[in-house]
Amino acid sequence: MKINDGFEVILRRLPVEVSEDIAGLPQDILLKLEEIRIVAGHPILIYADNKEYCLGKTRDHTFVDNVFRSMTDYSEYAYQEELSKGYITIEGGHRIGVCGRTIYNDGQVLSIKDISSLNIRKCREIPGISDWLIPYVLDSEGRFLHTLIISPPRCGKTTLLRDMIRNLSIMGFRIALCDERSEVAGSFLGSSGFDLGPRTDVLDGCPKEVGMVMLIRSMAPDILATDEVGKTEDIYGIENTLSAGVGLLTTIHGLDYKNVLSSRIGYLVKNGVFKRLIYLSGKPCTGTISAICDSDNHKLF
Amino acid sequence: MIKYLLALVIIGSGIAAGYLQARPYRNRTVHLRDLNLAINMLEGDMNYKRDTLLTLLKRNGTKIDNLSGVFFFKVCEKLQSVYTYDFSVAWRDSALEVYGHGSLTHEDLEYLVDMGMELGRTDLAGQKNMFDRTKKRLEAQERAAIEENINKGRLYKGIYSALGILTVIVLI
Numbered sequence: 001m002k003i004n005d006g007f008e009v010i011l012r013r014l015p016v017e018v019s020e021d022i023a024g025l026p027q028d029i030l031l032k033l034e035e036i037r038i039v040a041g042h043p044i045l046i047y048a049d050n051k052e053y054c055l056g057k058t059r060d061h062t063f064v065d066n067v068f069r070s071m072t073d074y075s076e077y078a079y080q081e082e083l084s085k086g087y088i089t090i091e092g093g094h095r096i097g098v099c100g101r102t103i104y105n106d107g108q109v110l111s112i113k114d115i116s117s118l119n120i121r122k123c124r125e126i127p128g129i130s131d132w133l134i135p136y137v138l139d140s141e142g143r144f145l146h147t148l149i150i151s152p153p154r155c156g157k158t159t160l161l162r163d164m165i166r167n168l169s170i171m172g173f174r175i176a177l178c179d180e181r182s183e184v185a186g187s188f189l190g191s192s193g194f195d196l197g198p199r200t201d202v203l204d205g206c207p208k209e210v211g212m213v214m215l216i217r218s219m220a221p222d223i224l225a226t227d228e229v230g231k232t233e234d235i236y237g238i239e240n241t242l243s244a245g246v247g248l249l250t251t252i253h254g255l256d257y258k259n260v261l262s263s264r265i266g267y268l269v270k271n272g273v274f275k276r277l278i279y280l281s282g283k284p285c286t287g288t289i290s291a292i293c294d295s296d297n298h299k300l301f
Numbered sequence: 302m303i304k305y306l307l308a309l310v311i312i313g314s315g316i317a318a319g320y321l322q323a324r325p326y327r328n329r330t331v332h333l334r335d336l337n338l339a340i341n342m343l344e345g346d347m348n349y350k351r352d353t354l355l356t357l358l359k360r361n362g363t364k365i366d367n368l369s370g371v372f373f374f375k376v377c378e379k380l381q382s383v384y385t386y387d388f389s390v391a392w393r394d395s396a397l398e399v400y401g402h403g404s405l406t407h408e409d410l411e412y413l414v415d416m417g418m419e420l421g422r423t424d425l426a427g428q429k430n431m432f433d434r435t436k437k438r439l440e441a442q443e444r445a446a447i448e449e450n451i452n453k454g455r456l457y458k459g460i461y462s463a464l465g466i467l468t469v470i471v472l473i
Contacts, residue, residue: 066387069387069388069421069422072353072421073353073354073355073356074353074354074355074380074388074420074421074422075352075353075354075355075421076421076422076423076424077347077351077421077423077424077425077427077428078351078352078353078354080424080425110424111424189356
């Protein structure tokens with residue numbers, strides 16, 4: 001398996017002394033690196049393969065602010081909407097969680113200022129991880145079955161989704177990807193940062209409830225893929241997809257079946273809309289597929 | 302015949318010297334006008350396209366065929382050449398490099414450098430306020446520069462031309 005991480009995008013935006021420290025870490029840590037956490041008043045923490053590594057001296061608030069400015073390409077306004085949700089996605093699909101003082105008005109977070117901590121989550125492409133499970137998401141006539149990938153955060157949902165899209169696209173399915181957070185495709189200036197196959201169309205940065213409907217009308221896909229459903233508004237997009245006869249491939253945060261049933265799309269799962277439920281776990285390592293179930297949550301694998 | 306030719310040369314030199322002396326005033330109006338236009342373009346693109354500053358400066362730097370285009374390019378160059386080079390520092394250094402030895406006054410430069418302190422640091426509403434303030438300041442500078450160009454420019458041209466004629470009269 002080849003690991004394409006585009007990690008230099010992150011290193012380029014970090015101060016030289018930090019990027020040199022990180023680049024100097026052993027190769028196996030770099031390959032498995034998942035997160036870089038920068039908190040004002042504390043040293044930088046690096047997470048790789050479920051282990052924590054501490055990097056150098058304590059960093060002050062100015063340092064965190066400088067890294068944030070560099071991550072946004074000195075253009076906070078360009079990330080305004082994402083920032084109001086608490087994160088930004090940079091070139092290559094890497095997501096950066098942001099904490100600080102929120103600017104709150106009319107029941108809405110407008111922005112975050114006085115940045116106090118950053119969580120840089122490395123985005124990875126691991127071609128081939130979904131090869132063996134593709135037969136599970138197709139019926140006997142080779143038609144795609146609505147599939148939901150379920151896992152807690154940091155278990156590799158997006159990485160698996162990305163590879164499934166690539167595989168299905170190569171197999172001949174026309175796929176439309178609604179990439180609200182620019183994480184799946186890692187789009188930058190119109191080109192996708194990852195290999196999503198030859199038949200994948202990407203609508204980047206568009207809210208799912210709008211984007212899913214747009215894609216059905218404009219791109220006539222066989223499968224509509226999207227990451228992290230769960231908002232009330234997403235249901236509108238999902239229902240449109242289902243009524244249009246388009247296959248749905250999506251992910252949701254959750255630990256188990258019960259957890260998903262209590263989510264906003266719980267009734268869809270309960271009614272057996274999703275014919276395949278793929279459970280991911282972080283044990284023994286990130287991206288472990290713990291089960292593949294049918295619509296009644298009966299284990300197929 | 303030589304005498305007349307010499308007289309013409311002296312008068313011509315006087316006029317040329319006047320133009321040379323008045324040129325900085327003219328240049329200042331041109332630079333300020335170009336800067337205002339470039340800043341307007343930057344603001345328009347920022348509102349409409351919401352690309353990052355690097356992309357906007359690079360794109361506008363290519364489109365604009367004058368000193369403000371060079372300035373935009375210089376900022377990009379500095380930001381890309383040094384890791385996490387502070388934006389306001391890159392902006393200030395580029396402003397000083399491109400305009401520092403030219404015709405802009407200390408005050409013009411100060412307003413331009415001030416803009417770099419806030420550019421990109423806030424949301425769109427904040428950026429709009431910053432653009433409005435900078436444009437107002439630079440437009441006022443431009444009006445003052447036009448007036449200065451008319452008054453002092455004309456004065457220098459007049460004085461040097463008169464000096465040329467006077468020299469010719471004295472020599473004759």
